[in-house]
Amino acid sequence: MAIAPVAVLEDVLLDVVEADNPSRTYDVTDKAVEGGANISDHMHERPTTLTISGVIVGADASTRLSRIIRYQTNRQLVSYTNRVIHTNMAITNIDTNHGRKIANGLSFRIRMKHVRRAAPMFAEITGVPPSVATKAAHTQHAGTQQLAQTDKQANNKEADARLAYKSRNWAEASISE
Numbered sequence: 001m002a003i004a005p006v007a008v009l010e011d012v013l014l015d016v017v018e019a020d021n022p023s024r025t026y027d028v029t030d031k032a033v034e035g036g037a038n039i040s041d042h043m044h045e046r047p048t049t050l051t052i053s054g055v056i057v058g059a060d061a062s063t064r065l066s067r068i069i070r071y072q073t074n075r076q077l078v079s080y081t082n083r084v085i086h087t088n089m090a091i092t093n094i095d096t097n098h099g100r101k102i103a104n105g106l107s108f109r110i111r112m113k114h115v116r117r118a119a120p121m122f123a124e125i126t127g128v129p130p131s132v133a134t135k136a137a138h139t140q141h142a143g144t145q146q147l148a149q150t151d152k153q154a155n156n157k158e159a160d161a162r163l164a165y166k167s168r169n170w171a172e173a174s175i176s177e
């Protein structure tokens with residue numbers, strides 16, 4: 001006689017799991033080329049998602065549900081164990097039904113997503129000669145300073161001044177007529 005696997009979400013016993021549906025998706029890039037055809041040149045894996053649905057019953061059903069909700073609220077990564085073990089899962093959605101069909105319990109549907117975390121990597125560089133190693137110069141507060149103008153900026157200012165002068169002379173001539 002085979003023993004049915006026990007379904008556990010982190011440390012919460014799930015009395016009945018009707019279905020657990022993992023989804024593995026890959027994205028494929030498409031690039032348009034001349035002649036109207038597309039080429040696909042790259043493929044990368046998206047995080048695995050998992051949807052479980054089932055029932056929690058018993059006097060402690062609400063306590064177990066509260067613990068699952070706390071995992072989601074605290075953004076805690078959880079593991080799910082049933083026929084297959086899923087680790088580093090974030091609970092993204094919890095749907096519950098507290099209908100009359102389940103006495104002393106509830107039905108649930110929980111969606112989770114696998115989280116991959118990047119870890120910073122450090123490497124010590126040794127054997128670099130002092131002439132190659134960079135050193136930051138000591139900085140000193142020098143207050144607010146006027147930046148030097150480039151030749152182009154100076155020429156633009158002169159042209160603007162000539163235009164303003166011509167405009168003023170034209171306006172004065174128009175008024176005196």
